[in-house]
Amino acid sequence: MAGAMLAVKGLSKSFGGLQAVADLSFAVEKGAIIGLIGPNGAGKTTIFNLVAGFLSPSAGQVLLEGKSLVGMKPYAITRIGVARTFQTVKPFRKLSVLENVTMAAFLRFPMRRRAEEEAARVLEKVGLAGKIKILANDLTLGDQKKLEIARALGTGPKLLLLDEPMGGLNPTEIDQAAHLINDICQDGVTIIWVEHVLRAIMNTSHRVIVINYGKKIADGTPQEVVENPDVIAAYLGKRARPHAAD
């Protein structure tokens, strides 16, 4: 696939006897929003950790625009354009919102003033412009999730890995987050997005990949995926009928 931002080929990871990811292959075209879904423990976060270099694969390849990421340290992968967020937010708690994002912007802007300007721009985008002086620890969970995204954007990524950016948010915040994700995509950032909030992911993603027990069980448009019997079985058990999916 010539225009692929990310290509994953035969990716496997086992922890002792547990096969968390098994012979997984998929490709992500530039500029897409890809939803990555699957039941709890399906291996979605493990896939992110493998792509971002926090874990090294037992087998297989991860290619960013054709360049292998396997064996690279997380910081090095970030430097060539892959940013990630964490499922459980990990802000720099005792630092201000602005400082949190400035840290990330330092990657491209070594001078503090320029880095701060860039951080302010990103914070405006995610809707935290009015809270830049607050300590990250004092933000609500919804704002911490936004901060997590802002910090990832601060590094200037080509590919953004979002690990449950909507987990624990209320319906209004979910709508805002969906808008934000669309917005980021408009800026030319490719997005892979793990989520349990199915309504949001189905509305926003261009394509959805479904994982169960570390294997890909479906890959297609949101519409195709919800009608896929394997997917319905994975989520609801084998005996459920298709129309019970929604």
Add this chain to the structure above:
Amino acid sequence: MKPVMVAVALAVMAAAPWIVTDPFFVHLMIIVLMWTVLGAAWNILGGFAGQVSFGHSAFLGAGAYTTMILYLTLGISPWYGIVLGGLVAALIALPIGLICFRLRGPYFALSTLAVAEIIRLVALNWESLTAGPVGLLITTLPAVSLGGRAIDWESKTPFYYIIAVIALGALGMTSLLARSRLGAYLLAIREDIDSAEAIGINTVQARVSALALSAFLAGVGGGFYAMYLRYVDPDAVFCIPLSVEMVFIPVVGGLTTVVGPFIGAVFLVSLAETFRSHFQVGHLIFYGAFMMVAIRYMPEGIWGRLLLMFESRRG
């Protein structure tokens, strides 16, 4: 801090030996400034980078021995020896960092304790270099004249000015670090090391840099220590109490602040002296009890608390 306040502080420091003439108090001022340097050294690694070391006496000792050995065997003046002592300490820190920073949190702290103990045993047994448990002694310091007048090394005043310059250098370095990108990266590492990696920070490199900088200052402090006391032996400089004291000073003064180590040194040195003069036996018990109270009720340190109060009054 305001330039005016800095100027006042400098003037007071420069004038102090004229105001305080009692040799014992000059000695105390020297000790305070020496601990300021050592506390500032620990503050860079423990305060900014959040990496707790219980083995910083290793770097103090390395600096002390380097300065001493260079002077005794090669006749290199302590002027250079003190700086070289810092460089040797920083050099020793590099492999230590690369090994120990594979460990996180308490495991890192324990590994530093182990490394310091290994270095103490090496110093104790490498008798051809260190004279082992006998230690090294110098009787005279090289003659230096300043503005045509020979410096009197039997007086304490020259030592006061030397350590004052070193201490200002250490705090100046801290201030520069606090404003630099490396300083920011160290804070990120302290707050969350996974997030730090995720935003592109090479956390091993940043931590090793912090350790080397910290070891350099501790080594410089150690070099001064050797020249001031004119004697070193392994149990005196590579000992756990020195390492622990280096932790206490910035913690009590205010971690991650520039002036904190100085405040901590002033406070703890005067406290230790007071307890020592009032209680012949067991003064360390009171010292220890104070430390527990201070850490429990003022975890941000004296200077850290003052800064917080100042900010909340303004905001």
